[in-house]
Amino acid sequence: MNESRRMPNSTDVARRAGVSQSAVSRTYSPGASVSQSTRDAVLAAAAELGYRPNALPGIMQGKRSRMIAVVIGGMGNPFYARVLDTLATRLSAAGQQMVLARVDSNHSLDAVADDLARYRVDGVFSALAVTQPDTRDALAAFGIPVVSFNTPLHGPSVHSVSCDNAAAGAAAAQLLHARGATRPAFIHGPENSPAEIERFTGFADAIRALGLPSPLEARGNYDYAGGRSAAAALMTASTPPDALFAANDLLALGALEALRHDLDRAVPSDVQVIGFDDIDMAAWQAFQLTSFAQDISGMVDRAVELLLSEQTTTEGQCLRVPARLIERATT
Amino acid sequence: MNESRRMPNSTDVARRAGVSQSAVSRTYSPGASVSQSTRDAVLAAAAELGYRPNALPGIMQGKRSRMIAVVIGGMGNPFYARVLDTLATRLSAAGQQMVLARVDSNHSLDAVADDLARYRVDGVFSALAVTQPDTRDALAAFGIPVVSFNTPLHGPSVHSVSCDNAAAGAAAAQLLHARGATRPAFIHGPENSPAEIERFTGFADAIRALGLPSPLEARGNYDYAGGRSAAAALMTASTPPDALFAANDLLALGALEALRHDLDRAVPSDVQVIGFDDIDMAAWQAFQLTSFAQDISGMVDRAVELLLSEQTTTEGQCLRVPARLIERATT
DNA sequence: CCTCTTTTTGCATAGCTATGCATTGCTGAT
């Protein structure tokens, strides 16, 4: 509209409204002292000019930026899509903006962290299932509150909120045993996934504690195709398993489909299957997958509290939220 | 670490390195004139202090903020999760930050738009399946480039990138007719979804052009549960349909499950089903759903080009990208 | 060694808002 495409600033509005720049600022500062007539004049002038208050100078003065960075490894897994959705809703309700950064093997966390730090975000929510040894340090380098979701980490100003993966793994073992399984197997996600390792360890320990042989293992990279191939690999072993516990639901659903359609096994009578995360599809009629529901809503609430809490002095907390076993038709 | 938790600034680094603030700034400005020795001293001092360049003053000086706002209605639909994932990857590759805002019936677009404008985002990517009459104006009020994804809109500096919904709807009609359907029905998404209306119109027109009766209709709000109930409602009609075209895949999958498990119909012999979006689950063995794949990658590329193009003078463009029919086992 | 060119450096300032402080104007009480 204008010649130089410059946005109008508070001085422009002030001039037009015949007041000082301070009056404009105060009009947009809740609780500041402005008369009704001044306020009306300012708002009228602002509307005519299309003025939008600029948040950046305030941030430079030391105010909080009200921006939270979210570092995520991808949204292909409906579990993370739901986490993101929940987080977006909560942050919005708390008046925070969400700056989303996708990290993958190409874009390292360090590069992303540098970018985000330039914008003076107030905190970082990390939802990285797969971590490298230096991830903790890269997050700590932010120097601002960091919450790691579902990856237990702690350090100065680095908190984490996870579910109790080991206990859930043990519960899976006990359920399978109670349902008559004698040779359970585990389908791993990708390497370097701390949550997955906890699930496996809890599962394997409990299996052995029940007097069963150590579980067979296959690896499947957290997706449907990985679950299919892992199931195929496991079932062609010399002594194939009669129960599968997968590190997440996508793996479990892929395995379930492979069992039924490729390997011609009945579930649960020939082979039982348990997943993790309780994504929407787990409840679909075709699957009726037994799974562990994480309390996403509660976990995100905790994470947001940690991010927005003023005290930065707190040593990193490592919160645990229990997972809930949902037994359906695959066990 | 420090007393006042203030982040070090370029002056702090300059003092420590024994150079001027300008030298620090130039060290971080690609192509600026700094000697190697100065650069080394600056980087060393910066590392000691944990200095992170501050992007905000530059933005205030009129530089681009390199922030793109993304307005989205939710991530429960894997289609939008994938759009978001693709967009995040592309924007990251282009050196842009992504500011995510979730809009729902509680949080109106106007409120969100005000918030985002305060941060001086460079552009807005809108992925709102459901729009209100004033959405176009709310987006145009940004005064910055706006791209509406999959919702045809245009206005000053408001572009859109959509697939050719009407043509796809017609193709669905022709496929069903070719496969022997005589009484097709349509499962609507929510009201006020422009893309959905185009799909329906193209479908219904083609149905009639083929000499078939106007399609039965049911409404299902774009999710799995809606598809289930819509299918149940349609199949209990006095003359139930023998083919269903759903406005998206979640609806189609819900309908497919209801047909098989609740209504005891064989697919495709009793009833054919077509979805839209070709989400991952459509290809899963349990479903093998015929669907229309949108070229998400190409569409996002176009959208990013529009957002990052310098010329703001262009009248809003309304790009169309063809959808690709993927026939599987439900037709 | 001197001059000219090129590179490097520093100075000073723009960009926009929030806010402490001082000032003005008004109300109401004495």
Added chain:
DNA sequence: ATCAGCAATGCATAGCTATGCAAAAAGAGG
């Protein structure tokens, strides 16, 4: 009429970096 008290207003400045310009240093050539 006088003055205390309070609300409303304006002034001036901090906060941080990028950059035009001028000055200084370094290098090149004779």
